[in-house]
Amino acid sequence: xxxRRMGIFLAGLFVLAVVVPVGNLALAGxxxxxxxxxxxxxxxxxxxxxxxxDLVWGYCGILSLGHxxxxxxxxxxxGMYLMREIGDRGVYANPSVPDFMVFIGWKELPWYWWGFxxxxxxxxxxxxxxxxxxxxxxxxxxxxRVTGVYLSIITQAMTYALMLAFFRNDMGFGGxxxxxxxxxxxxxxxxxxxxxxxxxxxxxxxLAGGLVLARWVTGSRLGKVLVCVRDAESxxxxxxxxxxxxxxxxxxxxAMMAGVAGALYVPQVGIINPSEFSPANSIEIxxxxxxxxxxxxxxxxxxxxxxxxAKTVLTGALPEAWLYALGALFILVTLVxxxxxxxxxxxxxxxxxxxxxxxxxxx
Amino acid sequence: MTQPIGGLPPVAQPQxxxxxxxxxxxxxKAINNLSLVIEHGxxxxxIGPNGAGKTTMMDIIxxxxxxxxxxxxxxxxxxxxxxxxxxxxxxxxxxxxQKPTVFESHTVQDNLTLALxxxxxxxxxxxxxxxxxxxxxxxxxxxxxxLGDHRFRLAGALSHxxxxxxxxxxxxxxxxxxxxxxxxxxxxxxxxxxxxADLLKSIAGERSVIVVEHDMEFVRALxxxxxxxxxxxxxxxGRLDAVSxxxxxxxxxxGR
Ligand SMILES: Nc1ncnc2c1ncn2[C@@H]1O[C@H](COP(=O)(O)OP(=O)(O)O)[C@@H](O)[C@H]1O
Ligand SMILES: [Mg+2]
Numbered sequence: 001x002x003x004r005r006m007g008i009f010l011a012g013l014f015v016l017a018v019v020v021p022v023g024n025l026a027l028a029g030x031x032x033x034x035x036x037x038x039x040x041x042x043x044x045x046x047x048x049x050x051x052x053x054d055l056v057w058g059y060c061g062i063l064s065l066g067h068x069x070x071x072x073x074x075x076x077x078x079g080m081y082l083m084r085e086i087g088d089r090g091v092y093a094n095p096s097v098p099d100f101m102v103f104i105g106w107k108e109l110p111w112y113w114w115g116f117x118x119x120x121x122x123x124x125x126x127x128x129x130x131x132x133x134x135x136x137x138x139x140x141x142x143x144x145r146v147t148g149v150y151l152s153i154i155t156q157a158m159t160y161a162l163m164l165a166f167f168r169n170d171m172g173f174g175g176x177x178x179x180x181x182x183x184x185x186x187x188x189x190x191x192x193x194x195x196x197x198x199x200x201x202x203x204x205x206x207l208a209g210g211l212v213l214a215r216w217v218t219g220s221r222l223g224k225v226l227v228c229v230r231d232a233e234s235x236x237x238x239x240x241x242x243x244x245x246x247x248x249x250x251x252x253x254x255a256m257m258a259g260v261a262g263a264l265y266v267p268q269v270g271i272i273n274p275s276e277f278s279p280a281n282s283i284e285i286x287x288x289x290x291x292x293x294x295x296x297x298x299x300x301x302x303x304x305x306x307x308x309x310a311k312t313v314l315t316g317a318l319p320e321a322w323l324y325a326l327g328a329l330f331i332l333v334t335l336v337x338x339x340x341x342x343x344x345x346x347x348x349x350x351x352x353x354x355x356x357x358x359x360x361x362x363x
Numbered sequence: 364m365t366q367p368i369g370g371l372p373p374v375a376q377p378q379x380x381x382x383x384x385x386x387x388x389x390x391x392k393a394i395n396n397l398s399l400v401i402e403h404g405x406x407x408x409x410i411g412p413n414g415a416g417k418t419t420m421m422d423i424i425x426x427x428x429x430x431x432x433x434x435x436x437x438x439x440x441x442x443x444x445x446x447x448x449x450x451x452x453x454x455x456x457x458x459x460x461q462k463p464t465v466f467e468s469h470t471v472q473d474n475l476t477l478a479l480x481x482x483x484x485x486x487x488x489x490x491x492x493x494x495x496x497x498x499x500x501x502x503x504x505x506x507x508x509x510l511g512d513h514r515f516r517l518a519g520a521l522s523h524x525x526x527x528x529x530x531x532x533x534x535x536x537x538x539x540x541x542x543x544x545x546x547x548x549x550x551x552x553x554x555x556x557x558x559x560a561d562l563l564k565s566i567a568g569e570r571s572v573i574v575v576e577h578d579m580e581f582v583r584a585l586x587x588x589x590x591x592x593x594x595x596x597x598x599x600x601g602r603l604d605a606v607s608x609x610x611x612x613x614x615x616x617x618g619r
């Protein structure tokens with residue numbers, strides 16, 4: 001089930017998950033600085049998010065321009081738990097509501113915050129909230145047979161609407177500032193390098209798990225039906241498949257995966273705010289996947305890591321240049337490498353070996 | 364079978380019954396008061412000039428297009444106008460398109476496997492694995508469509524004629540009770556065309572078959588009742604010889 005491409009990637013991930021902790025915690029002189037640990041953890045979360053998008057876009061042809069919303073919802077669910085963990089250690093030392101609620105004059109916790117002091121409930125909400133949104137949204141969209149550009153536009157509208165909603169203070173999610181000033185997670189101090197290392201290793205595990213799950217789903221007969229839907233939706237219907245059910249399944253699964261990525265991201269970056277819902281964020285995910293190689297899973301993950309790393313470097317050096325660089329890269333890949341870097345690489349390799357290239361995804 | 368009562372002839376039990384069906388697109392009547400009855404196991408050829416409404420008729424039967432008026436009944440009980448494509452497929456109506464449509468990025472074998480009659484729910488397909496009976500059924504279909512050597516090739520790499528055969532194989536894999544076959548001979552050699560006619564003849568009887576075709580040689584080879592469609596309505600019906608001798612039919616065909 002795990003092909004060579006994924007085998008190599010998982011092995012690399014394993015090495016990373018060993019080398020980074022050892023380099024940060026065990027070796028003298030700390031060759032891996034702590035800021036880098038958190039940065040790598042963040043990239044791994046992006047990679048999982050990219051895999052989630054590749055599931056729907058690469059395999060089922062659903063170009064979601066709103067996947068950032070599912071990521072952000074997972075992040076907010078985790079953020080709510082982290083806020084409750086602060087307890088009375090906030091600036092206002094109020095044990096019953098978080099600081100930002102004290103600030104806007106709320107005396108009691110709104111009902112939708114109930115239970116978020118329990119990690120188990122928050123963890124469940126990490127997948128339930130994005131999953132439910134994806135299910136309801138998809139149920140209406142797919143049943144009405146909204147496809148192509150129209151679907152992309154309404155996913156974009158969805159994340160935009162959520163961004164506006166989360167900006168409002170009276171939504172009870174911290175408005176503009178979002179949720180931040182976290183202290184610890186399950187009793188572990190978030191400022192400690194060991195906690196950061198633990199979160200980074202967890203992110204690597206989640207990415208590996210997400211990749212294996214995605215591989216299993218796409219390799220199953222259901223995965224083959226998804227490709228049928230992508231390539232010839234109408235034909236698939238005439239074979240008796242309820243296309244909308246298949247889309248709903250993969251869209252919901254993908255949203256849940258994105259939620260997990262968001263939940264791991266928030267404690268590592270220390271904040272979640274409404275800008276995570278911004279349409280530009282969702283478009284960036286699409287660029288990762290397109291660059292790495294649509295319909296290759298591993299390519300999507302690599303695309304996310306490479307582009308995010310490039311962004312860190314470039315925004316440090318030339319802040320204004322980043323958006324132009326990203327746009328140029330995207331256009332270049334779309335024109336020159338329609339199957340992404342991984343697709344082009346494998347086509348070249350197999351041509352060198354004289355075997356026909358495997359066509360997993362058609363761009 | 365219903366027994367004749369009081370010496371009356373047996374009541375006909377059609378597989379498919381269309382009555383007074385009309386459908387217009389932007390004021391243009393693509394189907395105009397069309398009536399058609401297909402018996403169980405019948406083989407029927409539908410001919411007619413381009414734009415006569417043959418494909419639209421199939422769209423209506425399979426739930427892709429809703430008629431404006433008229434009745435479409437399956438086995439006298441099921442109102443097909445209320446069903447969508449997936450539902451009519453599950454009832455047992457299989458369809459081959461005018462333009463061959465196969466899943467190009469899947470292998471020939473996968474195309475057939477995905478078409479096999481089975482539970483179509485996402486859960487079932489997520490967990491289903493290949494089984495021995497399934498494999499032998501695929502072997503049969505590969506032999507029948509003479510695609511055995513191409514089993515592991517991507518369907519997109521097949522020739523036009525081979526795609527036609529693959530689609531016919533996928534149709535049979537569904538084990539439908541009614542096959543709607545739109546211009547199967549397009550892009551086939553003469554020999555392949557005759558083989559297709561033989562295949563469709565052998566399928567009929569067990570299943571009902573409606574074939575739309577332009578190729579008169581092909582229709583002659585089918586040797587079945589012919590319906591001539593013109594401007595969305597039935598112009599003539601009967602044996603090919605009789606029908607093609609009718610002045611109306613000659614005019615429609617020669618007038619084009
Ligand atoms: N979805 C549609 N929208 C508009 N016009 C259509 C549609 N489907 C069919 N038509 C028109 O109906 C007429 C009959 O078409 P069709 O059924 O494809 O004919 P045939 O298959 O007999 O060549 C044509 O004039 C075609 O343009
Ligand atoms: Mg036609």
